[in-house]
Amino acid sequence: MNHDMTSPTGAKNVVSTHSVFGAPCWVSLTSRDLKATEEFYSAVLGWQWRPARLGDRFRIALAGGAPVAGIAAVAAMWQMAVAWTPYFAVPSANEAASRVQERGGTVAVGPISLPPGRAALLADREGATFGVWEGELFSDWDTWRNARPAFIRLHTRDAFDSAIFYGEIFDWASERPGCCEVEYNGDEVILRSQGDVVARIESGALEAAPDPTIRPHWQVHFAVDDVPACVRAAELHGGSVLSEDEEEAVLRDADGAQFTVTARHRGL
Numbered sequence: 001m002n003h004d005m006t007s008p009t010g011a012k013n014v015v016s017t018h019s020v021f022g023a024p025c026w027v028s029l030t031s032r033d034l035k036a037t038e039e040f041y042s043a044v045l046g047w048q049w050r051p052a053r054l055g056d057r058f059r060i061a062l063a064g065g066a067p068v069a070g071i072a073a074v075a076a077m078w079q080m081a082v083a084w085t086p087y088f089a090v091p092s093a094n095e096a097a098s099r100v101q102e103r104g105g106t107v108a109v110g111p112i113s114l115p116p117g118r119a120a121l122l123a124d125r126e127g128a129t130f131g132v133w134e135g136e137l138f139s140d141w142d143t144w145r146n147a148r149p150a151f152i153r154l155h156t157r158d159a160f161d162s163a164i165f166y167g168e169i170f171d172w173a174s175e176r177p178g179c180c181e182v183e184y185n186g187d188e189v190i191l192r193s194q195g196d197v198v199a200r201i202e203s204g205a206l207e208a209a210p211d212p213t214i215r216p217h218w219q220v221h222f223a224v225d226d227v228p229a230c231v232r233a234a235e236l237h238g239g240s241v242l243s244e245d246e247e248e249a250v251l252r253d254a255d256g257a258q259f260t261v262t263a264r265h266r267g268l
Contacts, residue, residue, distance in 0.1 A: 022170035023193035025089040034073035087131040126216035
């Protein structure tokens with residue numbers, strides 16, 4: 001399991017997970033080499049960087065000046081997996097962790113205090129890793145949502161069963177004002193927040209597959225203007241291509257972390 005604990009904050013914020021909850025609010029990468037990671041994602045995704053409040057091994061990635069992701073170069077030091085992890089906004093990290101355990105999931109780290117909030121690293125019943133964040137978010141929530149990853153997609157054994165698991169953790173499709181809406185579409189479940197598609201859950205993963213790309217996992221998609229250009233840049237900077245077409249490509253960075261680039265105009 002990836003134990004990345006990079007906080008989704010770094011500046012004064014006013015929006016809280018007590019009012020915005022249940023939706024993906026951040027993505028974070030555990031890597032081995034900070035400089036190499038910065039160079040790779042600068043070349044592939046055009047990101048800039050600023051320091052994070054957690055120390056010298058942490059960075060905040062910026063796209064057009066907006067924070068979009070966190071990097072924690074602690075994989076080797078803390079013997080952690082190199083991987084991207086999505087975080088979901090929750091009113092209470094303690095309550096979310098308890099709900100995960102009650103429903104057969106796993107708590108790997110936390111909840112721990114990371115001012116101005118609390119975080120935990122978790123896994124669902126199928127082993128897919130995700131995080132939760134309680135506390136302050138970016139002051140301009142809409143700007144982050146527009147600059148955020150295109151969406152996240154859960155590849156799981158049974159989309160319907162997983163939607164029930166996560167729905168009970170995050171109060172999806174509940175009576176609470178502002179909760180995420182859930183749409184069932186055959187073997188796929190679509191999650192919407194304030195009308196926007198923010199996640200998809202699809203069936204077909206194999207829990208015991210030897211190939212980790214087939215096992216249950218959350219896949220992070222980044223919106224880009226030119227998929228082939230991202231592919232070329234990834235290959236030139238030590239990455240690899242797992243699959244590719246004009247609209248979307250699944251890539252691995254130089255450390256082995258898997259992610260997807262999706263054409264911005266494609267929609268969700």
